Amino acid sequence: LEEFSLSVHASLEPRATAYTIANEGRRLIECDRVSVAIRRGHRCLIEAVSGQDLVDKRSNTVRLLGELATAVVASEEPMWYTGDTSNMAPQVEDAVQAYVDESHSKTVAVIPLRRPEVLAEKEADEDYETPPPVGALIVEQIEDARVAQKMTQRVDVVAQHSSVALANAMEHQSLFLMPVWRAIG
Secondary structure, eight states: OHHHHHHHTSOOOHHHHHHHHHHHHHHHHTOSEEEEEEEETTEEEEEEETTOSSOOTTSHHHHHHHHHHHHHHHHTSOEEESSOOTTSOHHHHHHHHHHHHHHOOSEEEEEEEOOHHHHHHHHHOTTOOOOOOSEEEEEEESSOOOOOHHHHHHHHHHHHHHHHHHHHHHHHHTSTTHHHHHHHO
16 A cells, blocks of 8 residues: 555556556456546546556447546546436436446446545535536446445545545646656756
């Protein structure tokens, strides 16, 4: 856990942070695949997939996974799919079914990532309007539809560390003229 925490906070580059979350998070969670989606406007784009050096953003699977992440982030509630979609919102249900039909995953969890300070401020002030999540953590099991308690705990820990690291990287990237400042040194 310490090694994951150190490596995920090592970079302020969103893409590098996303790849670290995906690859190191998969090892920590002990699942088949972890993907990271970053929110750009109202859409979520898949930035990293564990075990992949590059993500082909035009592939059907990646496109459908981005649509699923967008639907879940819009609802701002975590989504766990293990074969039953009866308790899901219609737009999330449609996105899950389309993605599962393409990828054949048995278990899919999509957890919106947001800053922990936002949650504390929301509890302290009832009128506080929460900013939208910065992205989503997507965890998949391809063969096994059972979700162990140990797995959900590990997903929660990875999501907490990932949300802080990704939010910091996104905030750093959005600083005025950051690419120019980086080029100048």
